[in-house]
Amino acid sequence: MASSSRVDYEINSDPFDPECVIASFNALLGELTEKEKLLLERIRGKEDNTSPKYTDQEERDLINKQIRKSQGFDVDFSKFRCLFDFYPSFLDERHSTLIRETDRRFFGRLAQESIAGYNTREGTSFKFVEVDKANLYRNRGYTYFITFVAKDSCDQTRVFQAKVCNVFCREIEHSFCRLKPGQKGECDEDSKRVVKKPRYNTRSNKRLGVTMNVS
Template identity: 80%
Template sequence: MASSSRIDYEIISDPFNPQCVIAGFIPLWRDNEKEKLLLERIRGKEDNTSLKYTPQEERDLINGQIRNSQGFDVDFSMFRCLFNFYPSSLDESHSTLIRETDRIFFGRLAQESIADYNIKEGTSFDFLEVEKANLYRSKGYIYFITFVAKDPCHQTKVFQAKVCNVFCREIEHSFCRLKPGQQECDEDSKRVVKKPRYNTRSNKRADVGDILRD
C-alpha cells in the first residue's frame, strides 16, 4: 500500500486533480434498477419524501457539507437526487469486485490507517470497528472512513481516515486523524508502537473498485 506524506484535510475542487471531490448527479434511467435501489436505501421511498430543494440547490448543499466536514459528515436524508458521493451500506459491498462486506473491507483499510498513525504519532491504538464510510465514485474511489480505536488502557477514540483509490491503480492512505473536537492523546496512548503489517511502498494494483466508464 502506498502512504502519502502530504496531509490534505481540505477537499480538492480542482477538476484536473485526480483527487478532486465534487459531487455530481447520477442519472436515473428507466432501466437503471441498481441506482434506483441505491437512492431508495439512502433516503427512503419517494412517497415518504417531499420536494424541498431544486436539483441545483441540492448539489450546492451536498458539496457545501462535503467541504465543511472534509467529506466525513453529510446529511444524505436531505437529498432526493442521487449523487456520486454517497454513504456505504456496511453490510453490503459497494463493488462487484469485492467478495466481502464493506464493514470488513473498510475495517481492513482502517487497521492500515491506524497502524500508520501509531508510527507517526508514537501511539498504540488498536482498531475496534467502523462507524460509517462515505464514498466518492469517479474514475476510481475516494473513501472517507470514520472508525473507533482503543488505547492500551481501553479508552476509545473516534478516528477519520481518507483513503484514495485513484484510477483503481493503487491504494493511497491520504491521512488518518482523531475526529475533530476530541481531546488529544495522553501518555497512556503512547506505550508500545506497533509496526504495520503491510508494505507501505507497494505499487501493486488494487482490486477494490469499479472504474466508471465515461
C-alpha cells in the same frame, strides 16, 4: 495542479485537478429507474411531508457544501432526492464487484492500515475496534472517507477519520488518518509518548556525528 499550500484533509474542488472531489449527478436526463428509486430510498430514507425539497442545483450546492465543511466524512443524505456520485456505504454489502468481501471487512482492513501508520507517525499504540461508517466518491476509481473507532492502551475509545484512495480500483493510497476533530478531553496516549532525546558522545559531550573545528 493542486496548490502546495493545501492541507491534505482539505477538499480539493479544482475540477482540473485529478484529486478533485465534487459531487455530481449520477443521471442527468430522464426519470429515475425503479432500481434507482429504491437505492435513493435506502440512502435517504422514506420521503414524507416533512422532507426538505430543493431544486436539483440547490441539492448539488448543498451536498458539496457539506462535503467541504466535514472534509467528506459527515453528510446528511436525508436531505437529497437526487442520486450523486458521492454516497454512503452499505457496510454489510459490497460497493464494487471487484471486492470479494463486505464493505465492513474491506474498510476495516483499510482502517487497521491507517491506524498502524498513525501509531508509527505519532508514537501511539491505538488498536482498531470497528468501522462506524464510510462515504464513497466514485471518479477514476474510488475515494473512501472512513470513520472508525480505536482504543488506546487504557481501553478508552476514540473516533478516527481516514481518507483512502483506490486509484482505478487497483492501487491503494492512504492520504491521511487523524482523530476526529472536536472530541473532548486529551488523548491518554499523548502523555505516554516517548520523546527521544538526542544522543550524546559521553567522552566528548558532543552529539554523535557532529564535529567542531578548533583553531
